[in-house]
Amino acid sequence: MSLTDAADPLHDAVLAARLFALSPRTFGGMVLRGGSPARDALVAGLGEVVALRRLPGHVDDERLLGGIDLAASLSAGRPIRQRGLIDEATGGALLAGMAERMDTRIAGRLVQALDDDRAALVLLDDATEPDEAPPVSLTERLAFACELTHSREWRAVELDAAKGTLAAVAPLDDDALRALAATAAALGVDSLRALIFAGEAARGLAALAGRDAASKADLTGAVRLVLAPRATQLPQEEDAAPPEDQPPPPPDGERDEQSDSEQQQQELDLSDILVEAAKAAIPADLLAQLAQGNAPRRSSSSGTGQKRKAATRGKPLGARPGMPRGGAKLALIDSLRAAVPWQAVRRREAGAGNDAAILMRKEDLRIRRFEERAARVTIFAVDASGSAAAARLAEAKGAVELMLGQAYVTRSEVALVAFRGSSAELLLPPTRSLTRARRALAELPGGGGTPLALGLNAAREVAEAVIARGRSAALVILTDGRANIAADGSPGRPQAKLDTEAAARAIMARGIDSLVVDISARPGPEGAELARAMGGRYLALPRADARMIQAAINAVQPIGKAA
Amino acid sequence: MARFPFSAIVGQDEMKLALLIAAVDPSIGGVMVFGDRGTGKSTAARALAGLLPPIMAADGCLYGCSTQDQARYPGVCGTGKMKSRAVPFVDLPLGATEDRVIGSLDLERALRSGEKAFEPGLLAKAHRGFLYIDEINLLEDHLVDLLLDVAASGENVVEREGLSVRHPAKFVLIGSGNPEEGELRPQLLDRFGLSVEVRSPKDIEVRIAIMRLVAENERDPESFAARWAGEDEKILKRVAKGKARLPKLEAGDDVLRDAAELCLAVGADGLRGELTLMRAARALAALDGAKSVTRKHLIAIAPSALRHRLRRDVLDETGSTVRITRAMGELFG
Structure with a gap:
């Protein structure tokens, strides 16, 4: 191997790739994050030992699963079957680029193929936003996830052809199983799939090293490769500090032989060693999130309903030429109508041997078009209390009005919730109507207490209704965060604060995208706390006018972009 | 797999x-x-x-029609001969x-x-x-x-x-x-x-047991299946007997009243909850080989039959299961 720097993330990725190459079916595959030269080198190296077949993001069902090749069938005048990519990649693996943008439809097919042991996958994850990620249902089924964003390696990677086999390695003994299970528990890795992958990885590492049973170093390596990237919590410190003389495990999986007398002691501490190894291997950005007490952010696309596919549903428009694939549906009548005028000519061309009722060509095919419906509903929850109203309410109103003007152009919708005094009110259900929105805003009075919890609950309910209809929702909350009215409408800061937190957590639990715009003159900690509780973003705009608010909202929440 | x-x-x-x-x-x-x-x-x-157990279905039928289906849907299936399929x-x-x-x-x-x-x-x-x-x-x-x-x-x-x-x-x-x-x-x-x-089992021993079984199955699926065939056969017989017994079982008025009271107490909306609760208790009794449907069956299955029908209150962190168990404790002691 051409690698020298054991600390470089590529080192572990190479190890994972060798395991994967050893038995692609067992490990399902790997996710390679970050578009560094190291990743390209690794993929190239992997391609030498495992046949990689590229899977384009726009693949249709027929190509993926196999089926009738429509164009070939038409020109031949008889059905021509084609094999699907999944079958073609048998024995090798499918390679999917930009996996963070993978369509749920394709992911669903791949999940099935993985569950049936028919496929192995290499996903290239180029996500740059924290809420972008490949579908979790897929990554859950792949043993390895390697973060290569920060790798400094650029040399070619050569994976040694696997010598051993998994079958030659003995099953893990009880101590090893127990240590792995304890480590998974300490890291908050609940999935049993992960645990099973870790066990197989330990055996795989032994196979690569030519051993017939997994050693401590193999277990350490398995923990590092499989469990550490899946950590959802930092291991709790033991009551008794681990003995000082316990050396940290060698980071590169170097073998260290223990004498028999030490064996007993070693087994007792095995899970401690594994936990330590895992801790050292948790990727830096994940570590930072965990240290803050935040669970890793899920791919938000999984929580906020399906994205609209304009090509498949909505109000039917007319037909246009095209192939029925990727969910686009054939407009049969229009296709036939397009073919009819050519029948005489084509029959002469085809000769006497062709007895098909109608001779169709690829260019006859028409697909149906559908009107695209609103992709996203942005729900504004505006604090109209006395404290916020004094200076900011006018700006907030202006921002909403500007957004609405833009929404009119981009076909997205806006809803408006206001809260003041002891109640929250849906002033405007999701709409694209400018006049209605203007009127609702103009009539919005200011003053009274801040029933923030009520406002959040009302906004969440609107968002849930939107999501239930298959659209996605985003909340923009304009407030100073200083709640003083409880959820039942009674005054009192402590209860108001508790209720607000509960309401914010409910928003997070639903996975609704949210943004808190702090509109107080001097932002305190409340706004940021609120945003954190909701799992949303935060913007402080002490001296902003309507246009600045709008610019900020657009920067964080690109409403104009069709989802 | x-x-x-x-x-x-x-x-x-x-x-x-x-x-x-x-x-x-x-x-x-x-x-x-x-x-x-x-x-x-x-x-x-x-x-x-x-x-x-395998079912008998019309040979080559894309819908897997039974003889009754053939009679009811003459248009889709015709009169193909019956053949067993999984x-x-x-x-x-x-x-x-x-x-x-x-x-x-x-x-x-x-x-x-x-x-x-x-x-x-x-x-x-x-x-x-x-x-x-x-x-x-x-x-x-x-x-x-x-x-x-x-x-x-x-x-x-x-x-x-x-x-x-x-x-x-x-x-x-x-x-x-x-x-x-x-x-x-x-x-x-x-x-x-x-x-x-x-939930993922939290108990380490349970998790180890699962890992061991999965590994065994991976290594030699055939002998693994053979080893469990006897146990599977027992379950299969239980299901078959339960199916046969089901039409003979009827929930009595006392069980119906219990079901209604429980649904009212936990605030499960709609009649569907009561009906399902009653049916599930009956199926459980059939599966258990019991002679009649009793309150015991009702209690055992109530959380599964009702927990998704309770009106959710986001501010109330108490889980549905807890609310049902509590209500059953108050009603049935």
């Missing part, structure tokens, strides 16, 4: 029981499984399908199109010979078996509506693209999903007969 034997699944007793009850009485209306990934949801559903288990992928689910115009035949023929979809394939949908909460609502509608009526009616087709589609719907990643509408949840909550 080799099909994992049902009896070899460690723990997850509530889920296993719910699946068996659905197998005894498919009219209960499906099972919804709430829980994280990697907890053995799909393994259990698949294992159950693998466990059930109980179908259909895994509905997320992102499946409506066409693929309900069936569609057979493009090939339409284009080649101008013939208007129906190409059956996944609903036809699932007839008399199981339809499993992982992450049903992420499925588009119109598809979920459609599935529940067909599951309730036992028949798929297609009126589109110039087609007019009606074919039998009786199946046990099994949905699974993690509510934190998106919820099902309450109206849809209510249509599921039973719901269970599964």
Whole structure:
């Protein structure tokens, strides 16, 4: 191997790739994050030992699963079957680029193929936003996830052809199983799939090293490769500090032989060693999130309903030429109508041997078009209390009005919730109507207490209704965060604060995208706390006018972009 | 992956029981499984399908018609001879199109010979078996509506693209999903007969036992299956006996009153809750080989039958299961 720097993330990725190459079916595959030269080198190296077949993001069902090749069938005048990519990649693996943008439809097919042991996958994850990620249902089924964003390696990677086999390695003994299970528990890795992958990885590492049973170093390596990237919590410190003389495990999986007398002691501490190894291997950005007490952010696309596919549903428009694939549906009548005028000519061309009722060509095919419906509903929850109203309410109103003007152009919708005094009110259900929105805003009075919890609950309910209809929702909350009215409408800061937190957590639990715009003159900690509780973003705009608010909202929440 | 034997699944007793009850009485209306990934949801559903005895169906029939179906739907099946086939288990992928689910115009035949023929979809394939949908909460609502509608009526009616087709589609719907990643509408949840909550087992010994069994199965699926065949056979007999016993069992007035009182106490809306509770108790009694349906059966199955029907209050952190257990404690002592 051409690698020298054991600390470089590529080192572990190479190890994972060798395991994967050893038995692609067992490990399902790997996710390679970050578009560094190291990743390209690794993929190239992997391609030498495992046949990689590229899977384009726009693949249709027929190509993926196999089926009738429509164009070939038409020109031949008889059905021509084609094999699907999944079958073609048998024995090798499918390679999917930009996996963070993978369509749920394709992911669903791949999940099935993985569950049936028919496929192995290499996903290239180029996500740059924290809420972008490949579908979790897929990554859950792949043993390895390697973060290569920060790798400094650029040399070619050569994976040694696997010598051993998994079958030659003995099953893990009880101590090893127990240590792995304890480590998974300490890291908050609940999935049993992960645990099973870790066990197989330990055996795989032994196979690569030519051993017939997994050693401590193999277990350490398995923990590092499989469990550490899946950590959802930092291991709790033991009551008794681990003995000082316990050396940290060698980071590169170097073998260290223990004498028999030490064996007993070693087994007792095995899970401690594994936990330590895992801790050292948790990727830096994940570590930072965990240290803050935040669970890793899920791919938000999984929580906020399906994205609209304009090509498949909505109000039917007319037909246009095209192939029925990727969910686009054939407009049969229009296709036939397009073919009819050519029948005489084509029959002469085809000769006497062709007895098909109608001779169709690829260019006859028409697909149906559908009107695209609103992709996203942005729900504004505006604090109209006395404290916020004094200076900011006018700006907030202006921002909403500007957004609405833009929404009119981009076909997205806006809803408006206001809260003041002891109640929250849906002033405007999701709409694209400018006049209605203007009127609702103009009539919005200011003053009274801040029933923030009520406002959040009302906004969440609107968002849930939107999501239930298959659209996605985003909340923009304009407030100073200083709640003083409880959820039942009674005054009192402590209860108001508790209720607000509960309401914010409910928003997070639903996975609704949210943004808190702090509109107080001097932002305190409340706004940021609120945003954190909701799992949303935060913007402080002490001296902003309507246009600045709008610019900020657009920067964080690109409403104009069709989802 | 080799099909994992049902009896070899460690723990997850509530889920296993719910699946068996659905197998005894498919009219209960499906099972919804709430829980994280990697907890053995799909393994259990698949294992159950693998466990059930083969069915007799018309040879070559795309719908898996029984003799009764042949009589009821002369248009779809004809009079093919009966042949045994495995109980179908259909895994509905997320992102499946409506066409693929309900069936569609057979493009090939339409284009080649101008013939208007129906190409059956996944609903036809699932007839008399199981339809499993992982992450049903992420499925588009119109598809979920459609599935529940067909599951309730036992028949798929297609009126589109110039087609007019009606074919039998009786199946046990099994949905699974993690509510934190998106919820099902309450109206849809209510249509599921039973719901269970599964968690990854926290006990280290249990987790080790699972790892060991999975590894054994990977290594030598055949002898693993052989080792568990006896246990699976016992479960199979229990289900078969339960099915035979079910029509003879009737819930008495006292059990009906208990069911009504419980539903009222926990605030489960609608009659569906009471009906399902009663049916599930009856199926459980049948599965247990009991002579009559008693309060004991009702209590055992109430959490599964009711927990998804309670009105949710976001501010009340008390789980549904706790509320049901508490209500049962107050009512029945």
